[in-house]
Amino acid sequence: MADTAKQDAIALLKADHRSVEGLFEKFENAKGDGTKEKIARQICLELTVHAQIEEEIFYPACEGHVEEDDLKEAYVEHDGAKVLIAEIDAGGPDDDYYDAKVKVLSEEIEHHVKEEEARMEGIFAQARKAGLDMDALGAQLAERKAVLIAEYSANGRPKPELKTFTDATV
Numbered sequence: 001m002a003d004t005a006k007q008d009a010i011a012l013l014k015a016d017h018r019s020v021e022g023l024f025e026k027f028e029n030a031k032g033d034g035t036k037e038k039i040a041r042q043i044c045l046e047l048t049v050h051a052q053i054e055e056e057i058f059y060p061a062c063e064g065h066v067e068e069d070d071l072k073e074a075y076v077e078h079d080g081a082k083v084l085i086a087e088i089d090a091g092g093p094d095d096d097y098y099d100a101k102v103k104v105l106s107e108e109i110e111h112h113v114k115e116e117e118a119r120m121e122g123i124f125a126q127a128r129k130a131g132l133d134m135d136a137l138g139a140q141l142a143e144r145k146a147v148l149i150a151e152y153s154a155n156g157r158p159k160p161e162l163k164t165f166t167d168a169t170v
């Protein structure tokens with residue numbers, strides 16, 4: 001993976017988006033069950049870490065600078081993704097709905113990424129316009145991302161923490 005230490009926050013987060021989009025495409029074209037499962041697990045890892053660094057670092061920095069409703073929707077969309085990620089993680093290519101779950105996750109992420117990256121009104125554009133220190137945030141995101149990837153690769157991931165779903169059973 002590319003060295004992300006010097007990317008500004010938006011460049012880092014966009015690079016994450018492109019990476020996971022590439023993985024979804026790979027999954028669609030993959031043939032064997034083993035390959036599919038490997039790609040799906042990588043998708044789950046990358047999305048989990050990405051959502052977590054956004055929620056821990058980037059979204060809080062956006063508070064007061066980005067439309068509150070947009071941030072709230074983003075948190076709910078993250079929670080929706082976390083539920084599907086947990087499902088995919090717990091299952092495997094033998095499951096009847098495995099491919100469908102990965103597909104729906106990719107569609108949800110596509111929608112979510114659009115809302116973050118939209119040219120004028122997206123969360124990133126609003127944050128940029130507000131003058132947030134993207135270099136400092138980028139460094140924080142990169143540092144946290146490296147720690148989380150190392151931790152989750154070594155020990156597996158904990159159950160997802162849902163920020164907005166109060167009755168979910170995952």
Ligand SMILES: [Fe+2]
Nearest residue numbers: 013050054116
């Ligand atoms: Fe994102």
Ligand SMILES: [Fe+2]
Nearest residue numbers: 051054074116
């Ligand atoms: Fe996000």
